[in-house]
Amino acid sequence: MPIPVSAASAILVTGGAGFIGSNFVLEHLSDASACPVVNLDVLTYAANPANLDPLKGDARHTFVHGDILDGKLIRELLATHKPRAIVHFAAESHVDRSILGPSAFLKTNIDGTFSLLEAAREYYNGLSEDEKPHFRFLHVSTDEVYGTLKPEDPAFHEDTPFAPNSPYAASKASSDHLVRAWQHTYGLPTLITNCSNNYGPLQFPEKLIPLILHNALAGKPLPIYGDGQQVRDWLYVADHCRAIEAVLATGRIGETYNVGGSNQQTNMVVVTTLCKLLDELKPAAQSYSKQITHVTDRPGHDRRYAIDARKIEGELNWKAQESFETGLRKTVEWYLANQAWVEGVTSGAYRNWVESNYSAREVTA
Known part of the structure; x- marks a missing residue:
């Protein structure tokens, strides 16, 4: 049964x-008729709490500083x-960090999801018979649970077997299994x-594009x-948000939905395209592509992802x-117009992590 859009x-x-x-x-909340969050x-x-600054004074938004554990x-x-x-987004999500320190990923992504599921189960069981048909628990996960694809392999579909290759992917696969089990059992x-x-x-700015x-x-x-020939399917975040709204409103209980942008690109193409956009929008003395440096690959780096949506x-x-x-x-234009936001998040802790992740990698080209 679809969730009423006008639900209070x-x-x-x-x-x-x-x-x-x-x-x-x-x-x-950009929709004036949307329910509170x-x-x-x-x-x-x-x-970053500053991400939510546009909602200051909006009575429909209640922020709570707390842990899903x-x-x-x-x-x-x-x-x-x-x-x-x-709607469950909370997760440790960066593969490189999971390689350097996997324990936080198991704690948040597995134990945290378990904690949330148990609280949700108790809450759901206490709802009235009129309320139960309208309740949903939507778990947001990743295509990395499916592992890696060869160049000729078809894209991941909802029935593709899980084969996670990083601590991050394994932790998300585990949380997906928990969510499925709580529905089935x-x-x-x-x-x-x-x-x-x-x-x-x-x-x-730890992920490829903002970095x-x-x-x-x-x-x-x-x-x-x-x-740089690793292939990813790139999905603009606003498109993803609209997909989540659609799944929340009319998705079938117990189902999984793959969400992709149908934009498969190599990392090299992404970086060179970014350089061309910066050359156009904020030109420097020489092309930004002159700064490209190949470094030692990360352990277990998946070669290709692709989504069948x-x-x-x-x-x-x-x-x-x-x-x-x-x-x-749109992404480049936003970052150029919001350098104060970037400076605010690139703290000493961020700089220390970048140093620890990249300094030991050998320059290969």
């Missing part, structure tokens, strides 16, 4: 100060706000989305792992609106 009750969003979560909250975030390094807090929020849905009305590589405004933009403007090397396109009438070219241009 709130939705509980976890990780709503992070990149995708904050974009979702902003997109959701209770936004729970523990505010780790990649979360805090079951008591989750139960209190559910009892107080009586949400019609939980306990009847919790869950939905899962597995998305491809997101990019766009408000992305923390390259930040380094380019600072006159630093633009590090590319290995030969025909299920969500056919069932829910969703399709990515941004092409690779239009989405990347």
Whole structure:
């Protein structure tokens, strides 16, 4: 049964100060008729309360500083706000960090999801028979759970077996399995989305696109792992947010929906395209492409991801609106116009991490 768009009750969003979560909250509340959002975030390094500044004074947005591992807090929020849905973004999400320190990924992505599921199950069981049909638990996941593809392999579909190759991917695969089990065993009305590589405004500059933009403007090397021929399907974050809204509204309980941008590009093409855009929009003494540097590849680096999004396109009438070219241009324009935001998030802790991740990598070209 679809969730009524006009429902007065709130939705509980976890990780709503992070990149995708904050974009979702902003997109959701841009509709004057949208239901309120209770936004729970523990505010780790990649979360930024400034992402939510446009919502200051908006009574529909309630921010709560807290951890999904805090079951008591989750139960209190559910009892107080009586949400019609939980949208679960909160996760450790950077592969390189998971290689350097996997324990945080297991704690947040597995234990945290378990904590949230248990609180949601208790809450759902206490709903009235009229309320239960309208409740949803939507778990936002990644295409990395499927592993890697050869150049000739078909794109990942919803029935592709899991084969995670990094601690991050393994932790997300584990959380996906938990969500599925809580639906199958306990009847919790869950939905899962597995998305491809997101990019766009408000992305923390550890991921490829904002890292390259930040380094380019600072006159630093633009590090590319290995030969740069790793392929990813690039999804503009606003398109992803619209997909989540569609799944939340009319997705079938217990189903998984793959969300992709139909924009497969190599890392090398992404970086060279960014350099061309910067050459056009903020020209320097020489092309930014002169800063490109190949470095030792990271361990276990998946070669190719690709998403088959025909299920969500056919069932829910969703399709990515941004092409690779239009989405990347919008992203570059946003970063150039918001350098104060970038400076605010690139703290000493960020610089220390970049140093630890890249300094030991041998320059290969």
